[in-house]
Structure formats: structure tokens, C-alpha cells
Amino acid sequence: MLDTTETDTDTDTDTDFDGVFDTEYQCHNERFSLRKTDTNRDGEIDYIVEFGKNGLYFNTTIFNPRTTRIKKLQNYKMSKLVSAELDKNDDGKLDLHVIYDFADEEISRKPIANN
Ligand SMILES: [Ca+2]
Numbered sequence: 668m669l670d671t672t673e674t675d676t677d678t679d680t681d682t683d684f685d686g687v688f689d690t691e692y693q694c695h696n697e698r699f700s701l702r703k704t705d706t707n708r709d710g711e712i713d714y715i716v717e718f719g720k721n722g723l724y725f726n727t728t729i730f731n732p733r734t735t736r737i738k739k740l741q742n743y744k745m746s747k748l749v750s751a752e753l754d755k756n757d758d759g760k761l762d763l764h765v766i767y768d769f770a771d772e773e774i775s776r777k778p779i780a781n782n
């Protein structure tokens with residue numbers, strides 16, 4: 668049965684007022700669920716933030732603006748960065764897993780096996 672209380676809205680925002688929409692917000696049940704940004708204004712989304720139910724950062728995905736492939740995936744707990752996966756050699760495959768402590772210091776980094 669369809670829950671009619673669910674709402675989804677999209678909002679396009681021109682954050683630097685240059686007349687071009689660069690940021691898109693997606694709302695679910697009147698809270699932000701996703702924010703997509705074209706940080707270098709080339710028309711391609713290169714920065715995506717996903718918000719958790721509490722409205723805090725859940726994870727961010729950063730794309731390499733040059734290759735438009737995924738560059739970095741960051742995972743948050745209560746808006747605190749806890750871990751990340753990175754593509755160090757720009758081949759479009761995440762190859763390094765990093766874990767951070769409470770001070771955003773790296774406490775471990777280990778390679779991700781690519782196949
Ligand atoms: Ca871009």
C-alpha cells in the first residue's frame with residue numbers, strides 16, 4: 668500500500684549567483700537526503716553528499732573533475748569522518764581504504780584489492 672505521507676522534492680540552487688544551477692537538493696519527507704554539486708562548473712556533478720535520517724552527513728562521493736570517475740568516498744558517523752576509500756592512481760577504481768580517529772588523523776590505511 669502506498670504511503671501518501673511520503674514526499675520527495677528536488678531543488679536546484681545557484682549557489683554563486685552566476686545564473687547557472689550548480690547544486691541540486693533532493694528532499695525526502697521534508698529533510699535533505701541528497702545534495703549534488705558541480706564544483707568546477709563544467710556541467711558534470713562531481714560532489715555528492717548523502718544525508719542520514721538525522722540530517723547529518725552520512726557519506727560523500729567525490730569525482731575526479733578531469734576523468735569524471737569516482738575519486739573518493741567518505742563515510743561519516745554523526746557528521747564525523749570515520750573512513751574513506753580513495754582512488755590514488757586515477758584509474759577509476761578505489762584502491763585505498765583509510766580509517767580516521769576522532770581528530771581526523773589517519774589510524775590505518777590498507778590497499779583495496781582490485782580485480
Ligand atoms: Ca564538475
Ligand SMILES: [Ca+2]
Nearest residue numbers: 754758760762
Ligand atoms: Ca585506483
